[in-house]
Amino acid sequence: MFNIILFGPPGSGKGTQSEKLISKYGLKHLSTGDLLRSEISAQTALGLEAKKFMNKGELVPDEVVIGMISSALENNPQAKGFLFDGFPRTEAQSKALDELLKQKQTEIGVVLALEVSEEELIKRLLNRGLTSGRPDDNNAEVVKARIVEYHKKTSAVADYYSRFNKVVYIRGEGTVDEIFESLCAEIDKRNMINV
Numbered sequence: 001m002f003n004i005i006l007f008g009p010p011g012s013g014k015g016t017q018s019e020k021l022i023s024k025y026g027l028k029h030l031s032t033g034d035l036l037r038s039e040i041s042a043q044t045a046l047g048l049e050a051k052k053f054m055n056k057g058e059l060v061p062d063e064v065v066i067g068m069i070s071s072a073l074e075n076n077p078q079a080k081g082f083l084f085d086g087f088p089r090t091e092a093q094s095k096a097l098d099e100l101l102k103q104k105q106t107e108i109g110v111v112l113a114l115e116v117s118e119e120e121l122i123k124r125l126l127n128r129g130l131t132s133g134r135p136d137d138n139n140a141e142v143v144k145a146r147i148v149e150y151h152k153k154t155s156a157v158a159d160y161y162s163r164f165n166k167v168v169y170i171r172g173e174g175t176v177d178e179i180f181e182s183l184c185a186e187i188d189k190r191n192m193i194n195v
């Protein structure tokens with residue numbers, strides 16, 4: 001089993017690149033953003049709670065997202081590996097994920113960290129907000145709050161995995177295909193996934 005964390009600030013291309021990576025490597029895609037948005041669409045109690053945080057650009061409480069990921073791991077016993085997109089976003093989530101994977105006798109193989117300038121992030125998110133219908137993309141104040149939240153709580157995730165030498169930084173600017181090639185080169189170097 002080979003497990004990847006695709007890491008980066010909001011708008012760095014995690015969702016975009018995840019789609020391409022899962023189709024090439026056959027990994028199971030786990031995006032906490034997507035899982036939370038489907039809870040919101042279904043108007044579940046979890047979704048209604050999460051919406052309050054997401055619409056302000058804040059992170060949803062750790063216990064909520066850790067619970068979601070734990071169920072998703074349970075529900076996919078046949079997966080040949082997982083691609084975590086937008087998770088973990090705090091050090092507590094990172095430790096919980098390591099523990100969950102340990103119970104499955106596996107671990108994170110690599111953390112691929114996309115680096116994009118703040119100016120470009122804001123441009124991309126506001127641009128997506130023109131068509132996505134996502135309330136957290138169409139307001140400049142909320143977009144900035146998400147980036148502040150990233151610096152305050154999420155950048156610690158890269159520091160955490162650096163202690164285990166698992167982080168590789170990738171330039172997240174350029175065309176989608178160029179960035180995809182850089183990501184694949186790092187995965188293939190590790191030669192852990194049979195395509």
Ligand code: B4P
Nearest residue numbers: 010011012013014015016032033054058059060086124128
């Ligand atoms: P997410 O759904 O994870 O949203 P994101 O960070 O905005 O997405 P992403 O980085 O995947 O966007 P992409 O670049 O692909 O989170 C949303 C919210 O959910 C969070 O704010 C939080 O409230 C909550 N949440 C989620 N996970 C959580 C967790 N673990 N703990 C607590 N709360 C959590 O796309 C951005 C745009 O850039 C797109 O329009 C795309 O087309 C464009 N783009 C991509 N690559 C490009 C390129 N190379 N050049 C130009 N444009 C590009």
